[in-house]
Amino acid sequence: MFKKILIANRGEIAVRIIRACRDMNISPVAVFSEVDASALHVRLADEAYAVGAAPSVESYLRIDRLLEAARLSGAEAIHPGYGFLAENAAFARAVMEAGLVFIGPTPEAMELMGSKTSARRVAADAGVAVVPGTTEPLQSYEEAREVAAGMSYPVMLKASAGGGGKGMRFVAGEDELLAAFETAQSEAAAAFGNSEVYLEKAVERPRHIEIQIFADQHGNCVHLGERECSIQRRHQKVIEECPSPMNDAALRERMGAAAVSVARAVDYTGAGTIEFLFSDATREFYFLEMNTRLQVEHPVTELVTGIDLVREQLMVASGHALSFKQEDVRWSGHAIECRVYAEDPENNFLPSPGQITRLRVPAGPGVRDDGGVDENTEVSIYYDPMISKLAAWGRTRREAIDRLRRALDEYSVGGIRTTLPFFREIVRDEEFIEGRLDTNFIPRFFERRAATAAATDATVSLTEEETQARDIAVIAAALDYALRQRASTAELSSRSQTEQSHWRLAGRAALQRRS
């Protein structure tokens, strides 16, 4: 086993990997940009190295500096986390050429699965159905227009190098295509350094279901069941659960087998995820893409299977066989995760960077929080706005929801806006509780919300409780205001006292000189 590894990432995933290192008595080495010099992941590490300025292209994406940090620290392996260089084959190759272990799949597997277009070919060759669409990147807007017209709207524009919803646009009709094409290209270029985009037919009301797979260097390849990630906003997952509310063992077997055959086709090693679109109407599933890294939402799989995926990654990367076989994998209970973002749900989810003035993280039975911040952390404009992932486990989905609701209400973040209020509403939403999910859940949720607001007569007076809470808010603001007034007055008077005493001292000195 490794004695020391470098974590080429920041935020919650760096903290998560440090925790696995501690469990295994491995010394964790952090890297940081200028604005992250005193970040949580740095303080939890044994060693930390500066890798450059705040923009990630000047720091967390600088392969040369990351390798230099690894050399200085004497780390034997590099864990890329997710995002940044996690799916960059050139990085994996550079790590290997430096004589270090890259904790992830081979660069060849990353290249085959990293391009969404070549991944679709691999899946199709492995006998797994893919969503109808182009397998080659689009050369021009004209080509996009022809292809889209050929497969009929609505269509999906996606970045070849994509992930996290960046460079992805839903296009309902041709009038939207040009703007969407340009935005998708420039977003893809900014996010991945590659502006290639391709087109897919949009499947109506699909569920987004993915299979976690794991493979070692000894020919073992298994699946750890599904995660349902249908609840997405702007193609970004916001709530994930394991198992899917459908909880269908036969379907899990079918999808698991398909995922394993895709992974085997590229001699995959380590943790990976195969994403599928699932049609409720036909019970068919289509290969979407493979993520050749640890996923953000891995905790829900961990909670239900009891397997520590990061620990397993480190074991497999150091040459050990998987610690379990397919028949050992048991799914117990239900887990749901919310991604807590520094975004303002009341203001169209605009980013809300700033300093976290107060933080209370929930705990208690069945609750797990994977955070990357603490009190006084400055949430920077330079990186992803996710500040933590809150997950709850219960024996049943209903029990998991009860615990998640309790934990969300307990969670308190001051100084910045977060998506917590949004999640508090979702866990109380009837459709969510019933598990009627598809990728249009959020737009429909907002429609329901608007309809409720419209049906509620604005002239109807508030309930007594609401009036009281509002009055209490005014009283609290007034008390705080009064305290601040007093504090600033006190500061003024103490300053004048200091000035006075300086004056007095100077006077005394002058008197002494005279005598």
Add this chain to the structure above:
Amino acid sequence: MKLKAEIDGQSLTAQIKVDGARVFAEIDGRSYEIEARVSAPGVHVLALAGRIYECLVDADAARREAFEVHVGTRAFAVELRDEKRLPHGGLGASAQAGGTAQLVAPMPGKVVRVLVEQGAVVEAGDSIVVVEAMKMQNEMKAPRAGTVTMLHAQAGATVKAGEVLAVIE
């Protein structure tokens, strides 16, 4: 302490007397007798006849009379006016004046694209500029139909929250 408070689009009159931990408040004629303690800066614990309210108060960095108050899981924007101390007219200042509307950057970020030219005629909801923050590109849309009379946004420029990107008349 006598204040005017603006909350949820309503104006309330508040009269508050503090005696140690005891607070006597009258909000629009409703009387409250409260025990109030500060557990940490900005964290006020108010007890009203046994009912506990944990209130987190964040003062606006720019305007000391504007607050965001969390009462339990509920959030309120509160603006106070202390007739003794605060200048008049600070309440409810609007970005809109006459027939013009300003397109204001709602968060700090970088302008990646400007989609219209000065003098362009736009519809409400048309995209004017694209601002990138936290890796997401956000299309800033025209708040109303009209002519773009001023365009301050430049591709590549960094903008601060509250900065005027364009003016539409």
